[in-house]
Each structure stands twice: as C-alpha cells, then as structure tokens.
Amino acid sequence: MPITVTMPALSPTMEEGTLSKWLVKEGDSVSSGDIIAEIETDKATMEVEAVDEGTVGKLLVDEGSESVQVNAPIAVLLEEGEDESALEGYQAGGASDASSDSASDAAADDGQDDAEESAEAQPAKSKTPPEPEGEKDESRALGVPAFRGQPDASDPTPPDGTEWKPVAVRDALRDAMAEEMRRDETVFVMGEEVAEYQGAYKVTRELLQEFGAKRVVDTPITEHGFAGLGVGAAFGGLRPVVEFMTWNFAMQAIDHIINSAAKTLYMSGGQMGCPIVFRGPNSAASRVGAQHSQDYSAWYGMVPGLKVIAPYDSADAKGLLKAAIRDPNPVVFLEHELIYGDEFDVPDWDDWVLPIGKARIRREGSDVTLVAHSRMVKFALEAAERLAEENGIDAEVIDLRTIRPLDTETVVNSVKKTNRVVCCEEGWGRFGVGAEVASVVTAEAFDYLDAPPARVHQADVPLPYAANLEALSLPGTEEIITAAKAVCYLD
Amino acid sequence: MAERKTTKSPSRSKSASSRSSKPKIDAKQDELLHLYKEMLLIRRFEEKAGQLYGMGLIGGFCHLYIGQEAVVVGMQANLKPDDRVVTAYRCHGHMLATGMDPKGVMAELTGRIDGYSKGKGGSMHMFSREKNFFGGHGIVGAPAPLGAGLAFAHQYAEDNGVCLTYFGEGAANQGQVYEAFNMASLWKLPTVFIIENNRYAMGTSVQRAAAHSEGLYERGAAFDIPGEQVDGMDVLKVRDAGKKAVEHARSGKGPYILEIQTYRYRGHSMSDPAKYRTREEVQDIREKSDPIDKVKAWLLDAGWADEDGLKEIDKEIKAQVNEAAEFAKDSPEPDPSELWTDVLVEA
Numbered sequence: 001m002p003i004t005v006t007m008p009a010l011s012p013t014m015e016e017g018t019l020s021k022w023l024v025k026e027g028d029s030v031s032s033g034d035i036i037a038e039i040e041t042d043k044a045t046m047e048v049e050a051v052d053e054g055t056v057g058k059l060l061v062d063e064g065s066e067s068v069q070v071n072a073p074i075a076v077l078l079e080e081g082e083d084e085s086a087l088e089g090y091q092a093g094g095a096s097d098a099s100s101d102s103a104s105d106a107a108a109d110d111g112q113d114d115a116e117e118s119a120e121a122q123p124a125k126s127k128t129p130p131e132p133e134g135e136k137d138e139s140r141a142l143g144v145p146a147f148r149g150q151p152d153a154s155d156p157t158p159p160d161g162t163e164w165k166p167v168a169v170r171d172a173l174r175d176a177m178a179e180e181m182r183r184d185e186t187v188f189v190m191g192e193e194v195a196e197y198q199g200a201y202k203v204t205r206e207l208l209q210e211f212g213a214k215r216v217v218d219t220p221i222t223e224h225g226f227a228g229l230g231v232g233a234a235f236g237g238l239r240p241v242v243e244f245m246t247w248n249f250a251m252q253a254i255d256h257i258i259n260s261a262a263k264t265l266y267m268s269g270g271q272m273g274c275p276i277v278f279r280g281p282n283s284a285a286s287r288v289g290a291q292h293s294q295d296y297s298a299w300y301g302m303v304p305g306l307k308v309i310a311p312y313d314s315a316d317a318k319g320l321l322k323a324a325i326r327d328p329n330p331v332v333f334l335e336h337e338l339i340y341g342d343e344f345d346v347p348d349w350d351d352w353v354l355p356i357g358k359a360r361i362r363r364e365g366s367d368v369t370l371v372a373h374s375r376m377v378k379f380a381l382e383a384a385e386r387l388a389e390e391n392g393i394d395a396e397v398i399d400l401r402t403i404r405p406l407d408t409e410t411v412v413n414s415v416k417k418t419n420r421v422v423c424c425e426e427g428w429g430r431f432g433v434g435a436e437v438a439s440v441v442t443a444e445a446f447d448y449l450d451a452p453p454a455r456v457h458q459a460d461v462p463l464p465y466a467a468n469l470e471a472l473s474l475p476g477t478e479e480i481i482t483a484a485k486a487v488c489y490l491d
Numbered sequence: 492m493a494e495r496k497t498t499k500s501p502s503r504s505k506s507a508s509s510r511s512s513k514p515k516i517d518a519k520q521d522e523l524l525h526l527y528k529e530m531l532l533i534r535r536f537e538e539k540a541g542q543l544y545g546m547g548l549i550g551g552f553c554h555l556y557i558g559q560e561a562v563v564v565g566m567q568a569n570l571k572p573d574d575r576v577v578t579a580y581r582c583h584g585h586m587l588a589t590g591m592d593p594k595g596v597m598a599e600l601t602g603r604i605d606g607y608s609k610g611k612g613g614s615m616h617m618f619s620r621e622k623n624f625f626g627g628h629g630i631v632g633a634p635a636p637l638g639a640g641l642a643f644a645h646q647y648a649e650d651n652g653v654c655l656t657y658f659g660e661g662a663a664n665q666g667q668v669y670e671a672f673n674m675a676s677l678w679k680l681p682t683v684f685i686i687e688n689n690r691y692a693m694g695t696s697v698q699r700a701a702a703h704s705e706g707l708y709e710r711g712a713a714f715d716i717p718g719e720q721v722d723g724m725d726v727l728k729v730r731d732a733g734k735k736a737v738e739h740a741r742s743g744k745g746p747y748i749l750e751i752q753t754y755r756y757r758g759h760s761m762s763d764p765a766k767y768r769t770r771e772e773v774q775d776i777r778e779k780s781d782p783i784d785k786v787k788a789w790l791l792d793a794g795w796a797d798e799d800g801l802k803e804i805d806k807e808i809k810a811q812v813n814e815a816a817e818f819a820k821d822s823p824e825p826d827p828s829e830l831w832t833d834v835l836v837e838a
Contacts, residue, residue, distance in 0.1 A: 188647070214647065220677070225636045225670025232640020235625050236575065238647055259630050260637060267616035269609035270833035304834050328836035
C-alpha cells in the first residue's frame with residue numbers, strides 16, 4: 001500500500017506552513033533521511049526528510065503552496081513492487097482513504113534544535129482536520145474591528161491619510177525595534193539567537209542585516225550573565241533591548257532584573273537610571289510542559305521600579321514596545337508566543353508611540369466587565385460575543401495592556417457602570433493579577449458591586465504536558481463565559 | 492594564558508625593617524606621599540565608621556575595608572577620569588579612592604539626606620555618576636556582569652574607556668562570574684576583573700570554599716583571560732600590575748584578571764564573631780605586612796618625610812574624617828516625602 005507523506009509540524013505551535021520547494025520529483029527513489037522538501041513556517045525555513053523508502057509516486061501539493069495544514073497529505077510514496085496503478089484515488093490537494101502513517105520527519109536547516117529545543121517533528125494534533133485555505137483566521141476577524149472601533153483617548157492621532165495595514169504581532173515588535181534603532185544609536189538588541197538565526201521566534205528578523213553585529217548581538221546561553229551585562233550597559237549610557245528566548249529562562253536572570261535594574265535608581269537617590277527593556281514570550285506555549293509555560297505577569301507586577309507591559313494586538317505591541325524603548329526606566333515586556341502570528345491593523349506611522357499605563361476598552365458593554373491582558377483578551381472578546389448571542393449579556397472588555405502601573409481608574413469606572421467584574425489571566429490565580437484587580441475593585445467600587453468579583457485563571461498545578469490535561473489547566477473562553485454568567489446570577 | 496608572578500615575602504618589606512639599606516623606591520616622592528594619604532584616609536574613615544556603628548549612628552550591615560587599602564589605591568592610580576569602577580558591598584574604600592567626598596559617604600552611612608543616595612542606599616549601595624563609580628552592589632557576584640556591561644558600553648561608544656570590576660574571592664565561586672568572563676573574553680571587553688582575595692568569605696576561608704584556592708588568578712584560563720597574582724599589601728606592586736592589566740584592556744586585547752591577595756583586619760561585617768581565625772593571625776599580618784606602615788617606612792627611609800611630617804598628615808586626615816563624621820551626624824534624616832521619590836524616572 002502506498003505511503004502518504006503528510007505536512008509535518010515543525011514546532012510546538014505550527015498549524016500550517018508554506019511548501020516552498022520540492023527537492024524530489026515524481027519517479028525519484030528516496031530512502032530514509034533524504035531531504036525531500038523545504039517548508040517555511042512562521043519561524044524558519046526547514047528541511048523535511050523522508051522517513052520511509054520508496055519511489056515518489058505523486059506530489060500532492062505544488063511548490064509555493066501557502067497555508068498547507070499540518071497533517072495534510074503532501075506526497076505519496078510507492079513501496080517496492082507497487083506501480084502507478086496503486087495511486088488511484090490520490091489527488092493533489094486532497095486526502096485519500098488509504099491508511100497513512102506518519103511518514104515524514106523534519107530537521108531544522110542548521111541541524112540545531114529550534115527554539116524551546118523542540119524542533120523535532122511531533123505528532124500533529126489529531127483534532128484539527130485540514131481547513132480550506134483562507135477561512136481560518138478568526139482571530140483577525142475578532143481583533144481588528146474590536147480595536148479599530150474603539151480607539152482610546154490616550155492614543156496618538158496619526159496624520160490624515162495614514163494607512164492601517166495588517167501586520168503580525170511578531171513583525172510589529174520587529175518594526176518597533178527597527179524604528180527605534182534607526183532613531184537612536186544607543187539602542188541595541190541582545191539575546192540568544194537574535195542575530196544570525198534571525199530570532200528564535202523570528203521577532204528580530206532582518207535586524208542583523210540592517211544594523212550589523214555591533215547592534216544585534218548574539219549571546220551565549222547565559223541568561224544571568226547577559227541580563228547583568230545589559231544592566232551594566234544601561235548604567236553606562238546605552239539602551240539595551242534584552243531578549244529572553246522565553247521568560248521562563250529569565251528566572252536565572254531575575255536577580256539582575258529586580259536587584260540591579262529595578263532597585264538601583266532608588267538606592268542611588270535618583271542618580272542611576274537604567275533604561276533597559278527585557279522582552280520575550282511569556283506564559284503558555286503549546287505542549288511544552290511546566291518549565292516552559294509560566295506566566296510572570298504577577299511576579300514582575302509586584303516590583304516597584306519596574307514597568308510591566310503585556311500587550312495583545314499588533315498596534316499595541318508596536319506602540320508600547322516603542323514607548324518601552326524610549327522609557328528611561330527598566331521595562332519588562334511580556335509577549336505571547338501563541339499570538340505572534342496573529343495579524344491586526346497597525347498605522348503605517350513612525351510616531352505610533354502609546355502611553356504606558358493605560359488600559360484599552362476593547363468592547364463597550366453594560367452588564368459585566370471582563371478584565372484581561374495579553375492572549376486572554378482574545379478569549380474575553382470571544383466570550384463577550386457569545387454572551388451577547390447566547391445569554392443576552394452585554395460585556396465590556398478591558399485590555400489592561402500595562403500590568404504596572406495598573407490603570408485602575410479605567411477598571412473601576414467600568415465596574416461602576418456594569419456592577420460586575422470577571423478578572424481573567426492565563427497564569428496562576430493565587431496572588432495573581434486578577435487578585436490585585438479584584439482587590440482594587442472591592443476597595444474602590446465596593447458599593448457598586450452586585451456580585452463578588454470573579455476570577456478566571458490557570459489551574460493551581462504546574463502545567464501538564466498531556467494534551468487533555470493541558471487544555472483542562474489553561475483558562476479560555478468557556479471559563480470566562482461561566483464566570484460571567486455566575487456574576488450575573490445566570491446558570 | 493595565566494602567568495604567575497612570584498609574590499612571596501616581598502623584599503621591600505624586609506629592607507623596610509633595615510633602614511640603612513636605602514632601597515630604590517619605584518615612585519617619586521609626590522606620588523608615594525599621595526598613595527600614603529589616600530590609604531590613610533580610607534583607614535581613618537573606616538575606623539571612624541566602626542566607631543559610629545558602635546554608637547548606633549550607622550545601622551544594618553557595615554563592611555569595613557581596613558587592611559585592604561592598597562588594593563583600590565594602587566589600582567586607581569592607573570585610571571583616567573572617564574574610566575569606570577564597580578564593586579560589591581565592601582565599597583567605602585573604592586568610593587574614597589575614586590574621589591568621592593568623605594562627607595557624602597559618611598552621611599549615607601548614617602542614613603541622612605546629604606548622603607550620596609539621600610540615605611536610601613546605605614553602606615552597600617552608593618554611586619557617583621560624577622566620579623564614574625557605579626556601586627556598591629549587595630549581591631555577591633553581581634558586579635562581574637555589571638562591570639562587563641559597563642565595559643561593553645565603553646566599547647560600543649568607542650571612547651577608549653576601561654572598567655575596573657571588583658569582587659571578592661568568595662564571589663569568585665559564583666556562576667555569573669564565569670558567564671561574565673566568557674562574554675568579556677569572547678567580545679574582548681575592556682575590563683579588568685579584580686579578585687580581592689582577603690582570604691575569608693564571611694567566616695569561610697578560601698581553602699575551605701575554593702578548589703585550587705592557591706590559583707584564583709587562573710580562573711580565567713579556560714576563557715583565555717590572562718591572570719596574575721599580586722601582593723595586595725604592597726601598593727606599588729598593585730599599581731604596577733594594574734598598569735599592565737589596564738593597558739591590556741584599553742588596547743583592545745580584552746579582559747585581564749588580577750587576583751590581589753590582601754587581608755581584612757576587621758570582621759566580615761560589624762557583627763562578625765571572629766571565631767574562624769585566631770587573634771594571632773590577624774596581629775601577625777598587622778605587624779608584618781600592613782600596607783600603610785610599609786609606605787610609611789619607605790617615606791622615612793628615602794628621607795621624603797619625617798615623623799613629624801607624617802604626624803601632621805595623620806592629623807589633617809583625622810580632621811577631615813572628623814569633619815565628615817560631624818557632617819554625617821548633623822545632616823537631617825530624609826524628609827518623609829523622600830519615601831516616594833526615585834522609584835521611577837519621570838519620562
């Protein structure tokens with residue numbers, strides 16, 4: 001029976017990719033380990049190796065095809081003794097009822113592991129059938145109108161005629177760094193794989209080419225050391241942007257973030273400013289287990305001397321990262337891997353610098369306030385739409401954007417209007433951001449509350465690996481809907 | 492690679508005790524007198540700080556530098572005004588050596604508004620942008636990457652500056668020190684890592700804490716950082732080793748390690764029970780190796796100063812220190828409103 005080669009998942013979060021090049025043609029014989037194709041993901045270009053031996057019977061996907069879903073059949077191999085007659089029923093772009101084992105494997109182009117040491121192909125999620133191209137981008141549909149419809153009073157106004165273009169969050173972050181590096185020669189980027197690799201998550205893509213190795217500095221894997229070195233460089237008059245491949249690894253560096261960066265201004269009686277940005281993906285990724293999936297919003301949110309930003313969409317990511325780089329204080333900038341690829345409109349304007357410390361009302365509503373940040377904003381918006389449709393509840397969604405300083409005024413004013421609040425965060429609940437928001441609301445809007453504040457957060461356990469347990473552990477749209485109904489006393 | 496400089500029983504101290512031999516001193520009269528005064532200022536300042544601590548005017552931790560004065564004074568002789576200095580928590584001597592005002596340092600120790608940090612930093616956390624002194628850091632090992640970063644900024648700005656990065660022999664066992672060594676050597680950062688080996692990390696002797704404790708200067712060997720062991724009780728030897736190391740760093744060859752062997756006479760901090768070493772050990776070093784007595788003997792030998800002249804110098808320095816102490820006592824405590832200032836720079 002012919003062997004179906006399927007589109008491999010080349011990273012924990014990959015759902016689709018571009019088949020950029022076939023390195024074999026129909027009729028070629030291949031053996032295990034031969035490179036048969038190049039695939040471009042949102043992170044990197046990777047080579048796909050054959051796992052089985054055989055003759056290439058049919059290529060099901062054309063070179064250059066974009067958005068090929070993980071697990072979609074891309075080729076058929078004929079086993080020894082089989083001929084073309086066995087190919088009946090296989091056609092380009094479609095699956096076949098022929099049984100298919102996992103028949104391809106992948107290796108990163110440089111032979112190194114990808115970010116998170118996770119480049120090995122993993123079995124694709126069984127629950128996701130290949131979707132037709134062009135119909136998958138729900139996040140865009142939700143995000144863009146929600147933002148464009150609700151500009152905040154604190155937003156700067158782009159000049160007339162400024163175009164708003166869809167930009168992925170990762171590219172918005174890159175653009176922010178590039179623009180600030182053009183503007184200020186003391187700004188430089190350092191971290192693991194930021195230069196030649198082009199960023200473990202492609203956030204620093206092409207910065208090396210434009211700014212050179214002096215200003216885009218690959219470090220050894222040495223978080224404690226390069227965080228401290230960055231702080232020293234900031235004391236010495238530079239404006240470092242220090243990338244952590246993920247914030248999980250920054251636990252090795254937390255001493256310098258807190259003791260050296262955050263406290264020194266105070267300890268020096270105001271002499272020693274430390275203009276530095278620590279940035280990288282925070283919180284859960286996908287199936288990477290407990291040590292690689294932690295949300296640090298509350299940890300850093302507690303520390304005086306830091307500013308802490310956790311944006312959701314591309315416009316906020318760009319405008320707030322630019323603000324962070326210009327800020328004379330140490331800024332912890334928490335990104336989210338699972339929304340790096342989501343596209344949202346961004347004004348094509350170099351002066352798009354947003355104020356730090358201002359929440360954004362993403363959806364106006366009158367019945368309950370949903371407070372969220374980072375990726376939870378997406379779920380809060382989804383929950384709000386469904387609450388409106390299914391329960392007739394009109395939810396207001398507040399995107400905190402900045403964790404420290406916290407825009408309590410916007411939250412409290414909203415709760416005074418809706419009389420109910422659900423605090424949503426992806427991290428653990430105990431002593432969390434939601435606990436702080438609930439406390440503020442209780443203290444400052446006590447007489448307005450019609451129900452105790454509710455909280456939605458991760459289960460109080462280390463994040464499990466098993467797909468079902470991981471899903472049970474992480475909060476999402478359903479949990480927000482349940483909590484919102486509860487504070488509205490609806491079952 | 493690491494090279495060893497022989498430093499056993501300095502011949503000068505021997506000749507210092509037999510004054511008739513009139514050794515040639517590798518310094519001019521002015522310079523030697525300057526080094527003497529600098530070291531004496533630190534000694535008298537620290538003695539006064541210890542006294543004020545005993546009177547309850549200084550609180551918390553107070554780590555005195557008595558015995559180690561030749562290290563910072565000898566190193567500082569090689570610096571240009573734009574060069575930088577960073578160290579850990581035993582930092583009073585470093586501040587005085589960079590030219591910071593004893594009044595401001597003492598007022599910080601007493602927690603008053605006229606201290607370098609407005610009383611908000613204390614003994615371990617003082618800074619001076621003006622004198623390029625970057626602290627004063629309370630975390631063991633932290634100065635190593637901070638100093639590498641300060642040197643990175645020199646290199647980035649192409650200003651030909653050098654950073655002196657001090658830490659103790661106890662800190663030399665911290666992982667971040669080696670992370671800093673690696674990057675500093677990889678990128679040829681202009682810094683001199685100075686391991687002030689005063690033999691005891693709190694109460695743990697270097698022999699009990701460090702593998703190959705006799706060769707801390709070799710700890711950069713794996714990173715191809717040259718190292719040298721220096722007699723830290725001889726200010727001229729420190730000056731000379733520092734000159735070579737600073738020139739190496741400044742010329743673009745990368746970092747240099749100096750393990751400067753010294754000794755602290757006082758406890759780790761004021762609350763040290765001193766059970767880990769004998770009174771005789773301390774007394775022996777004070778009598779035979781004191782860095783200030785050594786220079787004093789040279790000055791007398793050379794006829795560059797007489798007893799009366801040296802007494803006059805001591806009197807002047809004591810007056811300066813007393814003035815600093817009075818200033819530190821008279822300066823008011825910070826206004827309660829200072830609690831809320833300097834948390835963030837207002838953009």
